[in-house]
Structure formats: structure tokens, C-alpha cells
Amino acid sequence: MFTGTDDFTTLLGAVTLLLLTYLWCFRRDPKLPPSPCRPLPFVGHLLLLQKDPRPQFKQWREQCGDLFSVYIGGTMIVVLNGYQLLKETLVQRPDDFSDRPKLFLDEETGIGGLGVVMASGQKWKEQKKVTLQILRNFGLGKNILAEKIQEEISFFADLLASFNGQPVDIKDVTNVSMANIVCSIIFGQRFEYSDARLQRLISGYMATLSDQQSNGVINFIPMLKYIPFDVFKAKRGAKNLQTLLGFLREFVVLKGKTEFNEHNIGNFIAAYTAEMNELKGKNEATNMSEDNLTKIVLDLFIGGSFSMSHTLSWCILYAINFPEYQKKAYEEIHDTVGLDRVPCFKDRPKLAYVTAFIMETQRLSSTVPFALPHTCPRDVYVRGYKIPKGTYIYPNLSSVLHDPNIWGQDVLTFNPQRFLDEDGKLRTREEFVPFSMGRRMCLGEALANMQLFLYLATLLQKFQFLPVDAASPPSMEDVFGFSASPMPYEVRIVERS
Numbered sequence: 351m352f353t354g355t356d357d358f359t360t361l362l363g364a365v366t367l368l369l370l371t372y373l374w375c376f377r378r379d380p381k382l383p384p385s386p387c388r389p390l391p392f393v394g395h396l397l398l399l400q401k402d403p404r405p406q407f408k409q410w411r412e413q414c415g416d417l418f419s420v421y422i423g424g425t426m427i428v429v430l431n432g433y434q435l436l437k438e439t440l441v442q443r444p445d446d447f448s449d450r451p452k453l454f455l456d457e458e459t460g461i462g463g464l465g466v467v468m469a470s471g472q473k474w475k476e477q478k479k480v481t482l483q484i485l486r487n488f489g490l491g492k493n494i495l496a497e498k499i500q501e502e503i504s505f506f507a508d509l510l511a512s513f514n515g516q517p518v519d520i521k522d523v524t525n526v527s528m529a530n531i532v533c534s535i536i537f538g539q540r541f542e543y544s545d546a547r548l549q550r551l552i553s554g555y556m557a558t559l560s561d562q563q564s565n566g567v568i569n570f571i572p573m574l575k576y577i578p579f580d581v582f583k584a585k586r587g588a589k590n591l592q593t594l595l596g597f598l599r600e601f602v603v604l605k606g607k608t609e610f611n612e613h614n615i616g617n618f619i620a621a622y623t624a625e626m627n628e629l630k631g632k633n634e635a636t637n638m639s640e641d642n643l644t645k646i647v648l649d650l651f652i653g654g655s656f657s658m659s660h661t662l663s664w665c666i667l668y669a670i671n672f673p674e675y676q677k678k679a680y681e682e683i684h685d686t687v688g689l690d691r692v693p694c695f696k697d698r699p700k701l702a703y704v705t706a707f708i709m710e711t712q713r714l715s716s717t718v719p720f721a722l723p724h725t726c727p728r729d730v731y732v733r734g735y736k737i738p739k740g741t742y743i744y745p746n747l748s749s750v751l752h753d754p755n756i757w758g759q760d761v762l763t764f765n766p767q768r769f770l771d772e773d774g775k776l777r778t779r780e781e782f783v784p785f786s787m788g789r790r791m792c793l794g795e796a797l798a799n800m801q802l803f804l805y806l807a808t809l810l811q812k813f814q815f816l817p818v819d820a821a822s823p824p825s826m827e828d829v830f831g832f833s834a835s836p837m838p839y840e841v842r843i844v845e846r847s
């Protein structure tokens with residue numbers, strides 16, 4: 351029989367043992383980047399992390415410095431903050447900071463690590479180079495890209511006109527139009543907005559992005575995927591992504607085999623297939639394959655749809671909230687291009703205010719605040735701290751785009767003027783990094799710039815964007831998820847006479 355004193359001693363011993371085990375397991379290597387506080391066993395800082403970590407990361411940067419670490423489960427994540435540090439790492443040491451970590455959902459596709467977005471090393475370099483080359487070729491000479499974009503904009507403008515100034519949720523329609531642009535580039539065809547195939551693609555990618563918010567934690571605590579009832583949407587996420595990939599693969603077969611013609615390579619799938627056939631015909635070493643192509647098609651579809659749709663929605667939201675800036679942009683278009691023809695990409699150098707309006711939208715909205723996760727292929731040292739091989743590294747782009755030391759104390763105010771000099775000429779700044787920095791920078795930057803310019807210039811030329819209730823324009827707060835999107839809002843789109 352134990353006495354009360356024995357019970358107490360046993361309990362005290364057990365607690366001490368647990369405490370020592372915890373301190374042993376979670377002892378800090380002083381060389382690792384500092385953390386805001388000691389992580390808890392099994393969960394790390396998970397319970398501390400807010401749904402929107404941006405304000406928290408700002409505070410932790412002040413507490414720990416530009417480089418800090420957070421733990422989810424036992425997995426360390428390093429957050430890189432500030433322009434100088436991002437330059438020191440992503441730009442000046444590309445071999446150390448350009449790989450991607452493995453992500454659970456990508457592995458579930460069965461073709462994980464292929465394509466561009468999730469690939470690393472030599473395979474990634476080749477696929478990115480080929481993809482960029484094809485897009486560049488489309489942008490040269492006859493400029494297939496500009497033609498496709500302008501064709502889509504004219505359908506989009508007809509749709510907006512059909513609303514007759516009635517309130518409409520702009521996000522629903524921008525989404526469809528942006529996805530259609532990607533379709534015309536990769537498949538060589540656009541769809542009617544009501545076409546079931548387009549709707550299927552859009553619902554597929556939206557489901558994938560929304561699932562990622564629930565199952566992202568599995569990347570750091572893998573055993574969570576075995577929790578019953580699919581609490582973390584692991585199975586659902588994998589199934590949705592498989593469905594989307596299967597559908598895209600049908601197009602790869604259609605455009606790359608069934609309808610393939612070496613002399614008509616005006617769509618991405620055909621151009622990639624022609625290049626692959628040529629290299630294989632010459633027996634040259636290449637990683638080009640149908641699986642890589644399918645994955646790139648997925649990358650372009652997701653990469654080219656959500657960020658573009660969010661950015662255009664932000665542009666229109668700011669236009670509603672700042673009618674004086676909308677007017678200024680319209681007047682510039684009116685005085686430079688006139689009203690008898692639609693703006694073309696060659697007009698861009700003359701439309702400095704419109705361009706500054708888009709840049710300020712991208713800076714303030716910072717739609718992809720943490721870029722995509724990077725990793726290092728070996729242990730590396732930064733500012734005296736060790737980042738072990740395979741660590742998840744998040745470049746905090748918002749910390750640059752919202753840095754008052756770069757942009758001034760009014761950093762959170764929308765003001766296109768900050769991208770113009772005294773003579774009204776465009777002022778580009780190297781700290782403008784919505785597309786990230788270094789080798790992993792967005793592959794679609796040039797396309798995005800052309801697309802955003804053509805959309806905004808054409809839409810402002812044709813329409814006035816007005817709030818539904820002039821006394822209370824829609825909120826400029828964002829919704830933080832995989833990206834930062836505007837809260838749903840309605841707008842009245844009135845044709846200019």
C-alpha cells in the first residue's frame with residue numbers, strides 16, 4: 351500500500367521526468383534562428399499561430415530580428431523578413447535558397463516534384479527554361495499573347511456591359527475571365543463563360559486552394575493525415591487535385607496527340623510537345639515528358655488564375671474607393687489613346703499613371719504575402735544562424751512591400767503617385783517585389799504585367815466603376831488564406847457614353 355506521501359513523491363518524480371524529457375527534446379541549438387518563445391511539445395507554436403499570421407510575424411520580427419523560426423509540431427519554419435535579407439539569400443545565394451520542400455498534396459498527385467512550381471534542382475531549371483521560352487515566343491512578333499488577351503477582354507467587357515449598372519460581385523466574373531486567358535494560352539481555345547468544361551476547371555482549382563488551407567498543417571505534422579473522418583481534408587484534397595489533374599491530362603492528350611500538328615503550335619501544349627519530340631528525335635538528354643507537361647499545365651492554370659483574378663479585383667476596389675485616382679487614370683487614357691481604339695501594350699510607356707495605379711495595387715494588396723515555401727539543399731548559415739537542410743523557408747514579401755522605411759509613413763495608404771517622379775514619369779523601385787525575388791521569381795511576371803495593363807486600361811476606358819452605396823464604399827480589408835484577396839464586394843459598372 352502507498353501512503354499519501356509516496357503518491358506525491360511518485361507524481362513529483364513523473365512530472366520532473368516529463369519536464370526533463372521536454373527540455374531535452376526541445377533544447378535549443380543556439381546556432382538556430384531565434385524563436386519568439388519556447389515551442390510546446392508535439393504542437394510547437396501551432397496553438398499560438400493566428401489564422402492571419404502577418405501582424406504576429408511583424409511583432410516577432412521586432413522581437414527576434416529579420417530571421418526567426420517558428421515550429422509547427424517538430425518541424426521548423428524559418429521566416430525571412432526585409433528587403434536586405436531577401437536579397438542576401440534569394441538573390442545573392444540562389445544555389446542555397448532555390449529548392450522547394452516536399453508538400454503533402456503535391457506528393458499525393460503521383461507526379462510530385464515535377465513541373466515547375468514544386469520541382470527542384472536541374473529538373474526544375476530545364477522545365478522553367480522551356481516554359482519561359484515558349485511564353486516568350488508567344489509574346490514576340492505577331493504577339494499571340496496580346497491577341498489572346500485582347501480577344502478575352504472584349505468578351506469580358508460585353509459581359510460587364512450586360513449587367514447594365516446593376517450591382518455585381520466582381521470576383522465571380524474576374525475569376526472566370528482570368529481562367530479563360532490561361533485556357534487560351536495552354537489549350538489554344540477560350541470557352542463560353544457558361545461552358546461546363548471551364549466551370550469544372552475553375553471549381554477544381556478553387557477546391558484545391560481552399561483544401562490547402564485545411565490540410566497545409568499535414569506538411570508539418572504528417573500523422574494528422576491519419577486522423578479519422580478526414581478532419582484535415584487530406585483525402586478530399588487529394589481527390590479534388592486528382593480530379594483536376596485528370597481533366598487537364600485529357601487536354602494534354604487532345605492537344606499534344608489527337609489534334610497535334612507540328613505546323614500549328616500556337617498553344618502551350620502543342621509547343622511543348624513539338625520541342626520534346628525534337629529533342630527526343632535528336633536523342634538529346636531531357637526531362638521533358640507528358641507527366642512534366644501535365645504538371646506545368648496545372649502550374650500555369652493555378653498560378654495564372656487566382657493571383658490575376660485577385661489583383662484585378664483589388665484594382666477595381668481601389669478605383670471605387672478612390673474616384674479621384676480613377677478619374678486621373680481615365681483622363682490619361684482619354685488624352686493619350688483616345689476613345690476610338692482599345693489600348694494596346696505599346697501604349698504602356700505613355701500610360702504611366704495607369705501603370706503606377708496597378709503597381710500600387712500590387713504593393714498594397716500584396717496578394718501572395720509569403721511567396722511559396724523555399725528550402726535549402728544543404729545546411730546553410732545566414733547572419734551567423736544555421737538553417738538545416740530541408741527547412742521550410744518563407745520569404746515574407748509583405749515585410750518588404752509594407753516597410754515604412756522604404757515606402758514612407760503612409761505605407762498603408764493607396765497612393766499611385768509614389769511610383770511616379772515629379773515629371774509624372776514611372777519610377778520603378780527594386781523593392782517592388784510582388785513577384786518575389788531571385789531565381790524562383792514568378793514565371794508569369796511578364797504575362798501578368800501585360801494582362802493587368804490591358805485589362806485595366808481597356809476597362810477604365812469603357813466603364814466607370816462606382817460603389818453600390820456612395821455613402822459607404824466597400825471595405826478595403828482583405829481575407830487571408832493561401833493569398834490575400836479582397837472581401838467579397840459589389841460594384842456598379844456603368845458604361846461611359
Ligand code: HEM
Binds near residue numbers: 466468661717718789
Ligand atoms: C499578379 C499576378 C501574379 C503574382 C502576384 C504572382 C506571384 C508569384 C509569387 C510570389 C511566386 C512565388 C515565387 C517564390 O517562390 O519565391 C510565383 C511563382 C510562380 N508563378 Fe506567379 N504570380 C502572378 C501571376 C502568374 C501568372 C499569370 C502565371 C502563369 C500563367 C504565374 C505562374 C507562376 C509559376 C509557374 C510560379 C512558380 C515559379 C517557380 O517555382 O520557379 N504567376 N508567382
